[in-house]
Amino acid sequence: MRQMAENRVKQDLREEKTQELEDRGGVSAPLSLSQHIVLVGIRNAGKSSLLNTLFEKEVAIVSSQPGTTTDPVLRKMELKPLGPVAFVDTAGVDDEGELGKARVHKTYQRLENASIVLFVTPIDQPPKQAEKKLVRFLKGSGKPYLGVLTFADRQPHVEKLDWLKTEGILTTVRVDNRNQKGGKEVREALARLASSIVPEPTPLDGLVKAGDTVLLVVPIDSAAPKGRLILPQVETIRDALDRNCSVVVSKESELDDTYRNLRERPKVVITDSQVFRKVASILPLDQPLTSFSILFARKKGELDPYLASLPILDRFPSGGRVLILEACSHHRQPDDIGTVKIPRLLRERVHPNTVVEHARSPEGIDLSQYSLIIHCAACMLTRQAMLARLYRFQQLGVPVLNYGLFLAWANGLLPRALEPLPEYQISYARYFIARSLAPLPSV
Ligand SMILES: Nc1nc2c(ncn2[C@@H]2O[C@H](COP(=O)(O)OP(=O)(O)OP(=O)(O)O)[C@@H](O)[C@H]2O)c(=O)[nH]1
Ligand code: SF4
Numbered sequence: 001m002r003q004m005a006e007n008r009v010k011q012d013l014r015e016e017k018t019q020e021l022e023d024r025g026g027v028s029a030p031l032s033l034s035q036h037i038v039l040v041g042i043r044n045a046g047k048s049s050l051l052n053t054l055f056e057k058e059v060a061i062v063s064s065q066p067g068t069t070t071d072p073v074l075r076k077m078e079l080k081p082l083g084p085v086a087f088v089d090t091a092g093v094d095d096e097g098e099l100g101k102a103r104v105h106k107t108y109q110r111l112e113n114a115s116i117v118l119f120v121t122p123i124d125q126p127p128k129q130a131e132k133k134l135v136r137f138l139k140g141s142g143k144p145y146l147g148v149l150t151f152a153d154r155q156p157h158v159e160k161l162d163w164l165k166t167e168g169i170l171t172t173v174r175v176d177n178r179n180q181k182g183g184k185e186v187r188e189a190l191a192r193l194a195s196s197i198v199p200e201p202t203p204l205d206g207l208v209k210a211g212d213t214v215l216l217v218v219p220i221d222s223a224a225p226k227g228r229l230i231l232p233q234v235e236t237i238r239d240a241l242d243r244n245c246s247v248v249v250s251k252e253s254e255l256d257d258t259y260r261n262l263r264e265r266p267k268v269v270i271t272d273s274q275v276f277r278k279v280a281s282i283l284p285l286d287q288p289l290t291s292f293s294i295l296f297a298r299k300k301g302e303l304d305p306y307l308a309s310l311p312i313l314d315r316f317p318s319g320g321r322v323l324i325l326e327a328c329s330h331h332r333q334p335d336d337i338g339t340v341k342i343p344r345l346l347r348e349r350v351h352p353n354t355v356v357e358h359a360r361s362p363e364g365i366d367l368s369q370y371s372l373i374i375h376c377a378a379c380m381l382t383r384q385a386m387l388a389r390l391y392r393f394q395q396l397g398v399p400v401l402n403y404g405l406f407l408a409w410a411n412g413l414l415p416r417a418l419e420p421l422p423e424y425q426i427s428y429a430r431y432f433i434a435r436s437l438a439p440l441p442s443v
């Protein structure tokens with residue numbers, strides 16, 4: 001049975017991978033644009049059964065053997081008014097042994113990504129220590145969560161009900177997975193929680209109005225995927241169309257002609273960060289210009305932590321370590337931005353003795369040893385996941401920048417890149433004034 005369950009979980013993971021590949025191809029809503037609803041609880045709480053009840057069919061393996069789900073299993077659904085959602089079934093938070101602890105760790109990691117948490121707890125049992133720890137974590141995280149009381153076909157345990165009351169977990173739904181009762185009520189409760197989710201801004205929020213023209217500069221170099229555009233470009237085009245704007249897309253090599261042939265000046269030009277300098281040199285100085293990367297830093301998190309981190313670039317310690325974090329495993333090109341261009345600029349513009357390291361996840365890394373983290377545009381992460389990362393870096397006191405901001409700074413173009421976003425100019429002005437007043441250390 002256990003072997004069968006594990007085989008199924010492996011299959012589920014393959015399906016998740018296929019789903020991600022489809023997402024990149026645009027077949028369904030990308031995972032990074034879906035609200036993640038994570039099901040957590042102790043082993044045998046009925047989490048996988050709840051997934052089946054919610055989908056009204058067998059989408060996850062269920063067994064009386066504790067620890068059946070070993071890795072997160074993901075299933076997508078369109079759930080109004082939340083839109084595309086991804087339900088994530090997880091391993092029990094009371095799993096034991098070395099492997100079990102690793103699974104618990106993975107479950108807590110998945111919570112980082114969650115927009116909403118379903119805390120699944122059997123109503124017929126007293127609370128367990130692992131559940132108490134989980135509830136403390138949920139309360140500290142500030143994420144909206146809902147108590148799902150499974151085994152509603154059985155007599156409630158008075159200790160469980162008292163504990164839920166003491167913890168203030170008053171929004172609960174009772175579910176009887178055995179008879180598939182309660183799924184509709186959970187979906188309705190989730191819909192009510194929709195208003196508590198801070199919506200992710202779209203790329204063009206506050207930048208354009210209906211009737212404006214947006215000019216996008218998209219280099220088609222060896223790093224560009226064959227035959228398609230990348231997610232930030234596609235999302236920006238779609239956002240412009242949703243806002244009834246006209247969109248003009250040009251390669252940087254054709255930009256001069258394209259710009260001159262436009263009948264009216266674009267409200268904003270958005271460029272790939274890697275050709276920022278060239279694009280800036282072609283356009284008139286008063287043409288509002290920014291980068292996809294900066295707009296995505298705002299969309300996937302906040303710009304303020306990055307802007308507050310800028311001073312480290314002017315007083316970087318000799319031999320200081322920089323961690324370059326990329327959120328997905330994409331094919332690396334000979335002149336790769338993360339492994340070649342940014343390290344070169346760091347040594348040229350920040351400090352010649354800078355030590356540069358790379359990772360795809362901050363998990364398992366002692367982040368406090370770094371003087372600076374430079375994160376990619378995080379287009380494959382949810383906003384919740386990126387905000388959780390930024391919060392973690394801030395708690396550790398490690399300055400953080402993203403690719404777009406760093407490249408704009410290194411090319412002396414940061415003030416221009418922020419111009420279309422007046423809400424962030426004060427933060428930049430603070431940095432600029434402090435920099436002008438403080439003597440710079442010699443590199
Ligand atoms: N009577 C009753 N049985 C349930 C209910 N929910 C789940 N079960 C049973 O409880 C057992 C565990 O259910 P699962 O859904 O596999 O539990 P899980 O939380 O996913 O467990 P792990 O994957 O091991 O962490 C199975 O035998 C289910 O049939 C329920 O509401 N009522
Ligand atoms: S490395 Fe980052 S920015 Fe690049 S594709 Fe992956 S998630 Fe998106």
Ligand SMILES: [Mg+2]
Nearest residue numbers: 047048068069
């Ligand atoms: Mg399970």
